[in-house]
Amino acid sequence: MTSLRTAPADAGSTPRHTGMILAIVLVSYFMIVLDNSIIFTGLPQIRAELQLSPAGLAWAQNAYTLVFGGLLLLGARTGDLLGRRRVFSVGLVVFGVASLLVGTAPNGAWIIAARALQGIGAAIVAPTSLALLTSSFPAGPERTRATAAYGTTAGLGASLGLVVGGALASWVSWRAGFFINVPIALVMLLLALRYLPATRPASGRFDLVGAFASTLGMGAFVYGIIQGGERGWGDPLTIWPIVVGVLVIALFVVDQRRAAQPIMPLRLFASAERSGAAVARLLFAGTMIAFFFFTTQFFQEVYGWTPLQAGLGFLPMTVVQFAVSLLVPTLSRRIGGAPLIGAGLGLVLAGMIWISLISADVPFVVGVVGPLVLLGAGQGLTFGPLTSAGVAGALPEDAGAASGLVNTAHQLGSTLGVAVLTAVAAGASTPTQRVVDAYRGGAVMLAVAVVVVLVAVIPAQIRARRATAES
Template identity: 75%
Template sequence: MAEFALIHDITRRRPRTLRTGMVLAIVLVSYFMIVLDNSIIFTGLPQIQADMGLSPAGLAWAQNAYTLVFGGLLLLGARAGDLLGRRRMFVIGLVLFGLASFLVGTAQSEMWIIAARAFQGIGAAIVAPASLALITATFPAGRERTRAVAAYGTTAGIGASLGLVVGGALASAVSWRAGFFINVPLAIILILAACKHLPAFDAHEGRFDLTGAVSSTLGMGALVYGIINAGEQGWADPLTTWPLAIGAAVLIVFVVNERTAKQPILPLRLFASAERSGAAVVRLLFAGTMIAFFFFTTQFFQGVYGWTPLQAGLGFLPMSLVQFVSSLFVSRLTRRFGNAPVLVVGLTLVAVGMAWMTQLTAEASFMAGAVGPLVLLGLGQGLAFGPLTAAGIAGAHAEDAGAASGLVNTAHQLGSTLGVAILTAFAAGAITLEQQVIDAYLGSTVMLVIALIVALILIFPADIARRKEVSTV
């Protein structure tokens, strides 16, 4: 993978006292596993439904239970790493995720798989923010951290697209269950490697913000639940409006608490930076469009083209391969041109590629209609993910590393849920599957243009100002 091609170059000048190459490898593989699992289920959903006789609602919740718990517990998981120790929480998260993956793979009923997927979300909510916090704690600010964060960001994009390929291949060749069973030995290997090679970072002294933890978890959980239900039942449904209203009210309580708490779970000073605030908004929109793109394009490949799960997964290869190659040049490009310019170019390419996808029709062959925009989307993603991740943690103090990484991952996860829900509602009036997917592409293009505008207003000026300040020192 692209990120591992960077490991030797990142660490070759480091002292032998800390094997930073091994630290980076452990972090990237663990995060890859989490992201992979977020999309691997897409191509296997029809087989899961047929295998266990799931109702349409049960099938939706087989995916949504993971998203709900993951999004709801991210801030809590991030702060727990700061207070209880990052290596300790990282290992605990891997244990929970590996065990939950085994339970998903052995599921025999609707309630079983939904509960096991929710259990997976707990492990993911601990591992995801801990992994990024480990990078900021291990690599000093500068060239080395830039490359490590670029590799981390690349993992988010490649993991999501490769999840569709891996999921389709395993569902066709073995079973949908194999996609979850492979996490078990991988988690065991990562646990052993983490115990041996990850440094035992000191836990930061302080109280645990109980009010903030409860209100953030309940508020985020209610918000994510309402968003999920909106995608299934519409925005006017009581099970959409009430959770959204309750979630918003509880999050207001959370913000008020964070303003007065001595040691908040999410220090509001993180939003004092226009760059970090802008990165959160852009990531929410960007992640929302790309996860929705995988969701709708998989349906197009299988429902319109009549492809098998394996063929649908392989259909994303042009995008994945180009993303892999372009990500190799991100650290070099950001070093020469800056973080924000590379991000803006990447977002522009993704927006153009998505607009191009709106021209896709059932009559157009895959080579003629889809390959071109898929290549453009892959190129843009490869350039954008790393700089966007770097902007999300730019300037955060060491004691806020976990909270900053939690904010990055929360924006990503909430955006993933919000994007699918909004675009499903946006395309609800379409009569055919083909038109529904095209309408979703159109809505995605609008969201990406908004993300680009936010990046130009909030991220670009801050990044340029910081680079000028550094050059004058």
């Protein structure tokens, strides 16, 4: 990653260094993934300072992931049509400005709106960065290593965000975790303008109906789930948003079938490997983001830890995840990515079941460290191969859409995970029982993800390997 090597240029671009491209992509993606979790260790401070209700606190997180996920497909299409370097640079500007606004938030409405604006910037940067990566590295070992690094960044960004957020919340303020994005975004912008290849804009148009329908549909659906935890499942403010969300999502699918240039070509789902990877990623990401959301609160509310201690509590998971992820490229070449996904999800499921046995009387070393090690090992095995499976076999003209689908599954999973498990845990009588209920719900989601991998992803990769060997 640190060595610079010249790669063939795209039409209309100059020779470029793939090492620097990879560095820009990974750092920028790390920054936006970091903001999925950097807020978690500061949640108690944010709730007290801005006087947020439990639902408002959930929306401080969901506003980011919802808009991020809802606009990802449009962001991917925008990069294809207007040029990826140009769009990537605009996304960095939007994300940097929004981070500044989050850091200066005086009330709940402000922080939710600013987090939504952050989501817009992230929705531009994420799919464009993955599309730049796949177009800069030829298919084969180089691209496998690059996508493995990209996938690993997703996991490490989420877990390290807890450490960074905890340290800053304890030593400075929860706001500092967002202020640091401003100089990072500025530096990445300058490097992007210098090193990223300029691509010629493609002919075509935006599917604005599809973008609007996907965002509105998921927004209404998630809003209904959050209200279910607050008001009960029979309340009209729970039922009607869910109904509207389902109907609008159905309209989105119809629009994508009929649109001349859809933002999410339905042919992407013709591959069992890509479809299975998308579903597994949605469930996996949803479980893990919700795990961070609830565990940081458990550490602070039950164990009485400071935000810094809560962030450092995740270090066993982070260290193991990083170490295991270094082995993934070699293991992928030897046994394939799908077995790693299955084994990784199995380890995460075992860790989630184990930690669901936690109670207020069980010390951290006895009840938490072991599950965190399993969770870290499982994430290290899963993220990279799951990313590769999500774009496997996509046609060149679908590179942006496939990249958008991978990130959409991740971000919408993150949104739904927090929303669903918040609702699952809403009836708990104690903080500890609330966390345990969420863990049990997450274990069910992970079990479904394991089944999807066993039924769809692994058989598809076996068929693909056989076809390659016979050709």
